Amino acid sequence: MTNISSNAVTAEAEGPLVPTDPTPGPKAKAKPAWMNLNFGPRLWVSLGIIVVIALLAFVGPLLYPYGPDEKVGSLYDAPSAAHWLGTENFGYDVVAVLMASTRNSLINGLLAGTLATVIGVGIGVVAGYIGGWLEELLMGITNIVLAIPSIVILILISMSLQSTDIPFFKGIVGLALVIGITSWPWTARAVRAQASSVSTREHIDVAKLSGARTPGILIRDVLPYLASYVVMAWVLQLASAILAESTLSMLGLGPSGTNSLGMQLHWALAFQSVATGAWWAFLPPTIVLTLISFGLLYLQSSLDEVFNPRLRRGKKKNLAAAAKRREEAARKLEEEMKAPAGVTEVIV
């Protein structure tokens, strides 16, 4: 009984959803839901970019002969066979520093992005599901935080962290925390809207009637319906956090003695690499930063298409084929509905 009800709700749900077979006959073998997803070429391209960047960050240092703290030359030595991208302002190999910087920037992005998503989803789900004064309060706080320019908060907190004596807050983890706790509001607002919509659906009533407690309902009956959105939000938060770290570090507010893409740009600017023509100092971190951002944005965009078929794009013939498939499915469904022994009778 519960299964049938759930299927009915799923079929009726608006917004992003996981397509399910509308006619699960007794003999039909249901495929796992992910196999029904349409992974287009855009997804594979974006994943490819991210994998390449991740390999550069995590596997590259194991293979590259120089370390990021190893002085191998002088100020801005030009690229050579030994040092493919020359040296930066401290005389370290640019490729070695780039790999270390990429790794730290990715770690920072993962930490900050995950933290921001967890906070945002937590606040959004609670506010959207429970409603009432708690929703007003949480959304009030969210709106206040949204109204304050984040760059100001980030700069102020980063400056305070720099002068703290607690080592934990001075590293890349500290910076990630700062970024994470300042970038959750837009996720919270969006999740709240989704959660609010889900909370009015029938399966929630059923869960309540069956005696489920609120935390259980939130985890088992609300969050799964937001999963696709949360994944996309998380991807965007990653990109956003990496850009935020780069901005802060480029302003000289990054963690002391740590390599990151922003710190590379900071020193490249401080030592006038553009004016002296040392392109190898500022271009590689700029390109990697662009690729990370591009890759994640592209991934989010393609995931959006996967989870939300209405946004799916393609060539005209694909669109025509999809329309034909939909027509065919609708026709079959109509025929089945007309059949005397329907299998979708709902017993209450």
Added chain:
Amino acid sequence: MSDPVFGLPSRRSFLTLSGIAVGGLALAACSGGATSTNTAGTGSSATEKKGIGNNGQVGKGRAGATADSLLIAGFQWGAPATFNPLSPTAAWPASGNVMQIVYESLLRWNILTGEIMPGLAKEYKVDGTNSVTLTLQDGITFSDGSPCTAKDVVATYELGKKNKGISISAFWQLADSIEATDDKTVVIKVNQKSKNVGQVLRTVTETYILPAAVFSAIADDKLPTTVIDKPIGTGPFTLSKADQTQVVLAINENYWGKTFYGGLPVMKQIIHPIFKSNEDGNIKFQAGELDIMQQFVSQIWKMWEGGKPVGTFLKSKPYFVPGSMPMLLMNTTKKGLDNAAVRKAIASAIDYASIADTAMSGYSDAVQASLILPTGAEGKFFNKSDAEANGWKYDAAAAEKILTDAGATKGSDGIYTIDGNRLGPYKLITPTGWTDWNAACEIVAKSLKAIGIDCATNFPQQADCTQAIQGGTFDLACWYVSGVNPATPWARFKDIMSQAEMQPIGKTTFANYGRWENAEVEAMLTEAAQATDDAGKKAAYDKLDALYRKEVPSCPLMYRPDEFYEYNASNFFNWPDENNDYAPPMFRGAGNTWMYKIQKIAG
């Protein structure tokens, strides 16, 4: 959050980022092209001319409105607020001891020779440690035509008694009195407690002489705050125009010093454009739109390698004459840093060559274990053999050995502990934006971590940094001490080791920031201050330097030019350089000599 950068990374922000990358590529391409292909450049080879670009190139002269103007930069960074030389925020060229062009001093210091040269005073006589007598030049007048006499000189120094908040007030710790015995003679009675003639002479070389008629009309408490927009001095130029974009000076055709300097300066105007950053100024300088400037330029040799007629005083590295010595200050009240062995280990752990090579763009030799500059005016006091035998140099293994010999043990975290005190975490501070110093600090922090001392950099705003250093609340700091002047190296020993000026933590001091305590040093400082000949001074400095090397209250990180002296021979030639050394590579003091000797290329 609501900010597009930190909110949802939209396609627009992605496009922006891509644009930056492509723009960067384009810039790099342009820049690279300029440095690699423009060998013909703006100039032509001119071997018969002296004081030209380091590549032997010279420009063809400038046409138009600025043909007769000297374009200068590196002194003024914001809209000029006042030209009152008593104000701490005075604009160029009224700000203290920057250039002798509107205001002038009695004597002029030469950083190359260590000589004190005539200025408004044609001669000076020192009577042991009792007095200094100065005789003024003939016919000195202010730019308003009024005569400048010994009474103006006395009135200028007397201002320091009227208001303790102006820099001249420090003169009265060095002198008991100043008297005008006639219109042209001034006698300074040296303070008989300190008997520090060197510091008196330093003050005389750095103090502008002001018109008594103007400054006597200002209330004592308003002396530093009164806004002056029409400065009246004795110099060869007067203020013509000042706004947020430039300061323009016009020549004073009635300048009193025409005879003394052999004529008027060659330029009719001096224009100081006001830039927002070093970058802007450097681009204009490279293009020949500035003739001379005082700015840090990373890899300046790229300019003459790219065909620009750019020159420096020295033709090979370090290109600039060393004139100051940024120090690593160590707070000896902090656990661990109170141990001389730890301080010596720190001094031995620092990769000085790397600092000179990268942070200082090659503009510094590797430093010696001494508070005396080994070259230039102080070179005669430098004891090289003792510095090498009892000093330190970069040797990480030796640094660790010093620690272990002193009983330090390494913990599981790789950091040493000595007498129960873990060595760190220490915070190494210097003001944010001081690029070369910031980079030097990063190298120091890495060097210390490498031998097991926990250290991280922190770059606060300048005001916060100054407060922490003067108040003694820092751990480690990169900071400046006296550059080369008539009172150094004594003044530098005083800056680092003075017991008389030491203050408890939390109280502001202007010397011995590290609160290093020693019972013997004050007598040694007095002996050095009162020595009247070079032999006596050398003996006193040897003793001070030996104590310094034993105790290591701080250590020098690099040698830096007192001023960055860089010229572009696009419009003028005969700039002073090591092959044409008629004047020192200075803007202040005796640096004014080149204004009378440079020549226009065209016309």
